[in-house]
Amino acid sequence: MAPHELSERERLVLEAVVRAYVETAEPVGSRTIARRFGLGVSPATIRNAMADLEEKGFLFHPHTSAGRIPTDRAYRVYVDGLMRADPVVVPERDRLAVEIGGSGSAIDTILRRAAQSLGILTQELGVALGPRLDQTILQRLELVRLASEKLILVLTLQGGGVRTIFIEIRGEIADEAIIEVQRVLNERLGGLSLAAIRSTLPARLRDAAPSEGAHELLNIFVQEGEQLFEAAGGPEEDSVMLGQASVLADKPEFASGERMKRLLTLTETRAHLASLLRDHATSPGVSITIGDEHGSQLLGGLTLVTAEYKAGSLSGVIGVIGPTRMPYEKVISLVTHASSLVTDLLA
Numbered sequence: 001m002a003p004h005e006l007s008e009r010e011r012l013v014l015e016a017v018v019r020a021y022v023e024t025a026e027p028v029g030s031r032t033i034a035r036r037f038g039l040g041v042s043p044a045t046i047r048n049a050m051a052d053l054e055e056k057g058f059l060f061h062p063h064t065s066a067g068r069i070p071t072d073r074a075y076r077v078y079v080d081g082l083m084r085a086d087p088v089v090v091p092e093r094d095r096l097a098v099e100i101g102g103s104g105s106a107i108d109t110i111l112r113r114a115a116q117s118l119g120i121l122t123q124e125l126g127v128a129l130g131p132r133l134d135q136t137i138l139q140r141l142e143l144v145r146l147a148s149e150k151l152i153l154v155l156t157l158q159g160g161g162v163r164t165i166f167i168e169i170r171g172e173i174a175d176e177a178i179i180e181v182q183r184v185l186n187e188r189l190g191g192l193s194l195a196a197i198r199s200t201l202p203a204r205l206r207d208a209a210p211s212e213g214a215h216e217l218l219n220i221f222v223q224e225g226e227q228l229f230e231a232a233g234g235p236e237e238d239s240v241m242l243g244q245a246s247v248l249a250d251k252p253e254f255a256s257g258e259r260m261k262r263l264l265t266l267t268e269t270r271a272h273l274a275s276l277l278r279d280h281a282t283s284p285g286v287s288i289t290i291g292d293e294h295g296s297q298l299l300g301g302l303t304l305v306t307a308e309y310k311a312g313s314l315s316g317v318i319g320v321i322g323p324t325r326m327p328y329e330k331v332i333s334l335v336t337h338a339s340s341l342v343t344d345l346l347a
Contacts, residue, residue: 006053006056006077007049009039009041009045009049010049010052010053011082012037012039013033013039013046013049013050013053014053014058014059014070014074014077014078014082015078015082015083016028016033016036016037016039017033017050017053017059017068017070017074018070018074018075018078018082019037020032020033020036020037021069021070021325022325022326022327022328025251025252025253025325026067027061027062027066027067027068027069028067028068028069029066029067029068030043030044030046030047030050030066031043032067033046033050034046050068053068053074054068057071057073058070058071058073058074058077059071059074070324070325072290072291072292072293072324075290075291075303075324075328076290076293078328079288079290079328079332083328083329084329085329085332085333086329086330086333087333088333088334088337092121092334093337095117095121096117096118096121096334096337096338096341097341099113099116099117100113100114100117100338100341100342100345101341101345106161107130107131107161107311107346108130108161108241110342110345110346111128111129111130111241111316111318111342112128112241114126114128114241114318114338114341114342115127115128115241115242115243115318116243116244117243117338118243118318118319118320118334118335118338119243119244119247119320120243120244120247121334122320122322122326122327122330122331122334122335123247123248123251123322124247124248124320124321124322124326124331125242125243125244125245125247125248125263125267125320125321125322126242126243126244126318126319126320127240127241127242127243127273127277127304127306127318127319127320127321128240128241128242128316128317128318128319129239129240129241129274129277129278129280129281129306129316129317129318130239130240130241130316131239131311131314131315131316132239132278132314132316133157133161133163133194133239134193134194134195135193135194135195135313135314136157136158136161136193136194136314137157137158137191137192137193137312138155138156138157138158138189138190138191138192138193138194138197139156139157139158139190139191140156140186140190141153141154141155141156141182141185141186141189141190142154142156142182143167143178143179143181143182143185145175145178146166148172149168149169149170149171149172150166150167150168150169151166151167151169151178152164152165152166152167153165153166153167153228157194158311158312158314165228167220167228169216169217169220170216171216173213173214173216173217174213176211176213176214177210177211177213177214177217178214178217180210180211180213180214181210181214181217181218181221184205184208184210184214184218185221188204188205188208189201189204194229197225197229198225198226198229198230199226201221201222201225201226201229202222202225205218205221205222205225206222238270239274239316240270240273240274240277242267243320245260245263245264245267248260248263248322248323251322251323253301253323253325254323259301259302259323262297262298262300263298263302263321265298266298266299266321269298272296272298276294276296276299276304277304277306277316277317280304280306280317280319281306281308281315281316281317283308284308285307285308286305286306286307286332286335286336287304287305287306287307287308287317287319288303288304288305288328288332289303289304290303290324291303291324299321301323301324302321302322302323302324303321303322303323303324303326303328304319304320304321305319305320305326305328305331305332305335306318306319306335307319307335307336307338307339308339309339309340309342309343309346310343310346310347311343311346312346312347317339318335318338318339318342319335320335
């Protein structure tokens with residue numbers, strides 16, 4: 001049911017219940033609404049409206065208390081049509097700018113600072129997802145001898161990321177041959193994405209004419225290049241950065257420990273979290289997923305708020321995870337502002 005399908009009175013009462021519950025974490029009664037929100041109607045009228053909202057699936061009784069609690073459906077209606085976003089206040093705006101714009105300009109470093117600072121300011125768990133490395137541009141590469149039959153391939157990627165890959169070779173190769181192959185690889189592969197390199201590497205190296213000593217090493221890249229550059233992308237879970245989960249510990253939703261246990265399990269299974277965040281990365285602007293909308297048991301009772309950032313032709317998301325009872329107005333504004341800061345820093 002969309003907000004416009006509720007009566008005006010139901011909309012006002014639902015908004016009041018959500019705001020009161022977010023603030024107090026206590027079931028909300030009709031007298032509380034009448035006293036605090038000045039709706040101009042009696043507690044009995046508000047009680048009737050709350051009963052109608054409960055029947056429609058927006059409120060529920062947690063126990064025998066007369067008070068009611070918003071459902072996931074109520075939060076969705078509130079976010080989509082009832083709330084009014086708060087502007088980011090100057091002290092928080094300045095703090096984000098200082099903390100996200102600290103020393104170090106590599107993408108991973110900036111995203112880690114963004115996740116940590118967002119978590120502190122919102123008192124939720126800050127999260128960030130790096131760009132999909134398949135589309136990251138190779139700026140240059142270097143071949144470094146580690147032992148007589150082992151080399152390290154060092155890839156410097158657009159945005160400051162660095163990846164290293166071990167390469168086994170058969171027999172000792174002269175330093176001059178290593179330098180020659182490094183030059184050929186930089187000439188043929190520099191400026192391409194890792195995905196493009198993987199799919200076209202043999203063709204790009206086929207007409208290279210290295211010296212006899214360099215031929216064997218270059219042939220390794222022709223035969224094994226797809227696997228080597230797939231490894232360069234790294235596992236998806238490595239692209240997830242998290243703030244401190246401890247900021248959630250004092251929230252009443254985690255008093256029993258079961259929900260905190262599920263959240264910690266989620267943070268430890270980062271491949272699953274990366275997949276959830278990657279789904280959010282396909283949506284421009286702010287994305288908000290509430291409770292059961294996730295389709296994941298680990299995120300039951302939690303909300304994920306993210307906003308897209310850009311790094312040239314690449315993109316990812318930053319945001320927060322917290323209980324469905326969160327101050328959405330403040331969180332959405334902070335997440336949106338942080339994503340703009342990150343985009344500016346990565347421009």
